[in-house]
Every structure is written in C-alpha cells, then in structure tokens.
Amino acid sequence: MDEIIIKEIQEKYDTPAYVFDINVLRDRIGYLKEKLTDRIELCYAIKANAFVVKEIEDIIDRFEVCSPGEYRICEEKKIDPKKILISGVYKTPKVIKEMINTTKEMNCYTIESMEQFELLKDIKSDIIIPVMIRITSGSQFGVNEEEAIQIIANRNEYKNLYIKGIQYFSGTQKNSIKRPSKEIEYLDDFIKRMKQEYDFEVDELEYGGGFPIHYFVDSNFDEEAFLNDFVDLINNMEYKGRIILELGRSIVASCGYYLTRVVDKKKNKGQNYAIVDGGMNHIVYYGQSMAMKIPICEIYPKKDNYDESWNLCGSLCTTNDILVKQFPAGDLQIGDILIFKNTGAYCMTEGISLFLSRDLPYIFKVYDNHRLELVRENVPTYRVNM
Numbered sequence: 001m002d003e004i005i006i007k008e009i010q011e012k013y014d015t016p017a018y019v020f021d022i023n024v025l026r027d028r029i030g031y032l033k034e035k036l037t038d039r040i041e042l043c044y045a046i047k048a049n050a051f052v053v054k055e056i057e058d059i060i061d062r063f064e065v066c067s068p069g070e071y072r073i074c075e076e077k078k079i080d081p082k083k084i085l086i087s088g089v090y091k092t093p094k095v096i097k098e099m100i101n102t103t104k105e106m107n108c109y110t111i112e113s114m115e116q117f118e119l120l121k122d123i124k125s126d127i128i129i130p131v132m133i134r135i136t137s138g139s140q141f142g143v144n145e146e147e148a149i150q151i152i153a154n155r156n157e158y159k160n161l162y163i164k165g166i167q168y169f170s171g172t173q174k175n176s177i178k179r180p181s182k183e184i185e186y187l188d189d190f191i192k193r194m195k196q197e198y199d200f201e202v203d204e205l206e207y208g209g210g211f212p213i214h215y216f217v218d219s220n221f222d223e224e225a226f227l228n229d230f231v232d233l234i235n236n237m238e239y240k241g242r243i244i245l246e247l248g249r250s251i252v253a254s255c256g257y258y259l260t261r262v263v264d265k266k267k268n269k270g271q272n273y274a275i276v277d278g279g280m281n282h283i284v285y286y287g288q289s290m291a292m293k294i295p296i297c298e299i300y301p302k303k304d305n306y307d308e309s310w311n312l313c314g315s316l317c318t319t320n321d322i323l324v325k326q327f328p329a330g331d332l333q334i335g336d337i338l339i340f341k342n343t344g345a346y347c348m349t350e351g352i353s354l355f356l357s358r359d360l361p362y363i364f365k366v367y368d369n370h371r372l373e374l375v376r377e378n379v380p381t382y383r384v385n386m
C-alpha cells in the first residue's frame with residue numbers, strides 16, 4: 001500500500017481503519033474473468049463486503065443479496081435490479097412483496113425452503129417471478145433433491161413462477177479442486193436427469209464456488225492451476241446452459257487493508273507484547289486458530305531488521321485478543337502502524353465489534369492508487385450497549 005495513503009490516514013484521521021483499494025479490486029475481477037473465460041459469468045456475494053458494490057457494478061454480472069439490509073444497500077446505491085439475485089434463508093411475506101413491487105425490472109429469487117416456496121408461489125404479482133431452486137449440500141440451506149424434483153415436476157401449476165434453474169453453494173475456502181469436481185459432476189448429472197425424466201431445461205446454474213484466499217505466509221495455494229482446473233470441469237459438463245459462479249472472498253479479500261497502530265508495549269515474563277488500537281473485534285482471518293498462523297502483514301515505517309518477535313494483542317479485555325503470536329517485527333515502536341493484508345472480505349462485519357464498546361474503525365476507499373476517500377467515520381458503539 002502506498003505510504004502516502006498511510007501518512008494521510010495517520011495525519012488527518014486515525015486508526016484503526018479499513019482501506020479498500022478500488023483499482024486492486026477491479027484488476028482482481030479482470031484477472032478472474034480472464035481466467036474463467038467467457039463461459040463463466042461472475043456473481044458477487046455482497047455479504048463479503050457491501051461497501052464496494054457500486055464500484056464494480058459495470059464489471060460484475062450479478063449480485064447475490066441475502067437479507068433486507070443487503071437489499072437496502074443495493075437500493076440506496078442504485079444497483080440495477082436486473083442484476084440482483086435475492087437469496088438467503090429468511091424473508092417475511094411483507095419483505096418479499098416489497099422487493100417484488102419495488103423492482104418491476106425483475107430480478108431473481110432463490111427457493112431456500114418449501115416454506116419460502118409456498119410464499120413465493122402465492123404472491124400476487126403482475127409479473128412472472130424468476131426463481132432458482134437452491135439444492136442443499138447437507139446443511140440448513142436449500143431444499144432436498146426430492147423437494148426440488150417435486151417443484152420441477154409440478155412446475156406448470158405455478159403460473160406466477162418461472163423456474164430458471166439451480167443454485168448450489170456448499171461452503172467457503174475450498175482449497176482443493178476435489179470438492180468442486182464432485183459437486184459439478186453431481187449437478188451435471190442432476191440437470192441431465194431433469195431433462196430426461198421431466199423434460200425440464202435448466203436455463204441457469206449458479207454455483208457458489210467458495211474459492212480460497214491465500215491468507216498466511218506459509219500457504220502454498222496455486223490459484224492459477226485451481227482456476228484452470230475449474231474451467232476444465234465446466235467445459236467438460238454435458239450441460240451447456242448459462243453458468244454463473246458465485247464468489248465473495250475470492251473477489252474482494254485482496255483489495256482490503258486493515259491498519260492498526262501500536263499503542264503500548266511491554267515484556268511480560270520474557271515475552272514481547274505490543275498492544276494495538278484495534279483487535280480481534282475488527283479482523284477475522286478464516287483458518288486462523290489461536291493466532292498461531294502469521295497473516296500477511298507489513299509494518300510502517302519499515303524496519304532495518306525483523307529479528308525480534310512480538311505478540312500482537314488488541315485492545316479488548318480478553319486473553320483471546322491476540323492477532324498474531326511471535327510476529328517478526330524487529331524494533332517495534334509505539335506509533336508504528338501494522339498493515340494487515342487481504343482483509344477486504346468479511347473482516348469488517350464478522351468481528352465481535354460491539355464487545356467492550358470500542359468504536360467501529362474508519363473505512364476508506366482508494367481510487368487511482370492515491371486518492372483517499374473517507375467512507376465512514378469511526379463509529380462509537382457505546383450507545384447501543386446501554
């Protein structure tokens with residue numbers, strides 16, 4: 001990250017802060033699109049980071065939106081409703097009706113349960129509602145294969161619904177191509193059976209890839225090989241309809257930086273401890289356990305050597321609030337800033353951000369590598385805790 005940006009945050013604002021670099025994000029999407037080829041369209045699951053939706057609307061084919069709150073964000077940001085797939089487990093009839101009525105240019109809904117299906121099929125609307133059936137991978141999400149088949153077999157009874165196809169998502173951070181390989185094979189077979197047995201044509205398959213991100217210094221994930229293998233899987237399918245790959249983390253993690261400042265330091269029983277102004281309430285690294293892995297992180301200003309190791313601890317009153325154990329940080333000083341990388345996905349929403357009534361961090365975006373824009377001030381949380 002550009003030092004000018006760090007200095008500007010240090011001098012004009014404060015830490016802790018998240019910074020989302022829009023150029024990095026757009027380049028990342030460009031890379032994914034090139035690797036995935038024209039055969040695969042890209043859907044962004046906005047739960048990963050809802051701050052950046054507008055900046056990528058022109059290069060993303062679809063947005064997956066899972067709650068009324070996420071829907072409001074898209075509405076306020078004037079995201080084209082045609083690009084929105086409404087998914088997620090729980091929506092009241094009121095919410096569903098509101099979404100349908102406010103979006104005449106029809107977007108698409110997933111059928112997450114038979115209850116939700118009943119609601120959708122009974123909705124009075126002057127438009128035919130496009131839906132995708134989410135097939136469960138064996139969790140609380142989606143419907144069983146038999147239930148999906150029942151909907152497909154009886155589809156002519158549901159005059160207000162157009163069953164576009166199938167959605168499938170089974171989990172995040174899938175490090176090996178083996179799992180997608182099995183899942184794509186299963187879905188290809190299911191689609192074929194639906195054609196043979198029910199003369200049902202799947203127009204769209206939306207597959208949640210859960211593609212991984214390389215978070216720690218010792219990970220050796222070969223992304224290029226993974227993406228090539230995935231494209232081969234898709235090209236080898238018998239199904240030749242539309243394929244949409246639903247990704248969150250893989251699209252947005254790399255554009256994010258989390259900045260936190262050293263505010264205290266000490267040596268307790270022979271161990272170096274640095275206290276930072278942020279902490280585990282602001283940063284979640286998938287796969288991190290007991291702070292044992294070393295995330296990709298830089299120090300500003302740079303050090304001459306990194307010989308000395310530090311336990312980096314946050315500002316919460318819990319012994320769990322350790323960001324990294326034994327981090328090589330040399331002669332770490334109060335005021336130094338730690339820049340944690342790949343923090344563009346989930347960090348700002350998955351942390352226990354209300355604990356200890358600490359403020360929510362600042363949020364910035366960077367445009368054209370150097371133009372800093374304040375998106376959100378640091379927000380006090382004490383008011384919601386009393």
Ligand SMILES: Cc1ncc(COP(=O)(O)O)c(C=O)c1O
Nearest residue numbers: 045169172173208210247248249
């Ligand atoms: C239905 C669905 N699609 C996509 C995603 C995004 O997953 P990831 O961030 O691993 O790409 C999620 C994450 O929970 C999800 O539930």
